[in-house]
Amino acid sequence: MSTTKALTPKGAATRQRIIEGTSAEVRERGAAATTLDDVCARTSTSKSQIFHYFPGGKEELLLAVAAYEADRVLFDQEPYLSSLTSWDAWQGWRDQVVRRYRKLGVHCPLGVLITELGRKTPAAQALTGQLLEQWQGRLRAGVTAMQEIGEISPELDADQIAASLMATVQGGVVLLLSTGKSDHLEAALDTSLALLRATAAPAKPRDPELLHVGASEDPT
């Protein structure tokens, strides 16, 4: 949330209204084309109010909007993402992710903002880094939970798996942005989950439909 000062409840509400209005504006016309005048008109605020809450002007406002969009990325994956403790929850998460990105289509509001702020600026990098860390942390917690109940092999490194799932989602989204279709995203999530699922401890009764994982090739 960058530079939030101590605000009154009313002040916080106004600040939030400005952020949400700017978010909607950016989603409609892009970050570069969004002006403070547009934001004033849309949120029924004055320029002086905007500068009161965002002394750095448009750049500071866009950074706050990017932080808001980053929160939404995670929020839109709930309630599943924070509670990946069954295959049903993982499937629910998979569906939610696909739904979110299909809906956004070829527009990635956070990507647009990060690009506008400058992908390599410290502020943008900090924001991206934090989002990735939180996202991956929740996936890792989910993998660990599944390992504890014997649904994913305990021999796998949960952090590696979480990093891999992050890449899977990002790649699927990038290909959706480029092709307009969610095929890759769905194939990648389905494949990853099916393969993980197939690593479950072999002590349990096997479902013949599951993949024959656990068997190996001999090293010739």
Added chain:
Amino acid sequence: MSTTKALTPKGAATRQRIIEGTSAEVRERGAAATTLDDVCARTSTSKSQIFHYFPGGKEELLLAVAAYEADRVLFDQEPYLSSLTSWDAWQGWRDQVVRRYRKLGVHCPLGVLITELGRKTPAAQALTGQLLEQWQGRLRAGVTAMQEIGEISPELDADQIAASLMATVQGGVVLLLSTGKSDHLEAALDTSLALLRATAAPAKPRDPELLHVGASEDPT
């Protein structure tokens, strides 16, 4: 290759020199900042020569450079990509991909060009679509080859796996572009390959160490 006319060998060589010089220029300073004057200076050609080979000027030239960069994306994965018929070859491919993108770092020349040409223009979309198709086709051929020799479960859908691997690579690269580190790319490739490897036909003896992701267990 867009609008290549029938060229003499010398003409084809000049055209190629212009493309390669422009590619180097774009890699150094970006597509937007590259001018035809820069290209002339770098490739020892005149403006009239450039317009002879690229009557559409900078835009046509950048499109030809994008096609060249797209070819390089595939070429840089050879000789492995076209011959993914053993786990050694897959490992070689994995290493080559990681090496390529580590070397490029936070710069993606093709991405820069596609952005400059307009991500949603028909020409850019055709180029991206073709690259994805070829890339995915070669991965699919590799998966099929491994299924035929019993190294990947025949029950898996080779096209889904190939699409998933495409997303894995793209996601890893996107995260590399954003974080500057190849951790996600490596984790994602290692996880995908380890999980695929573990699906091999169950007739063979089991190796309890096999599921340990990242462990290189190939004693060839």
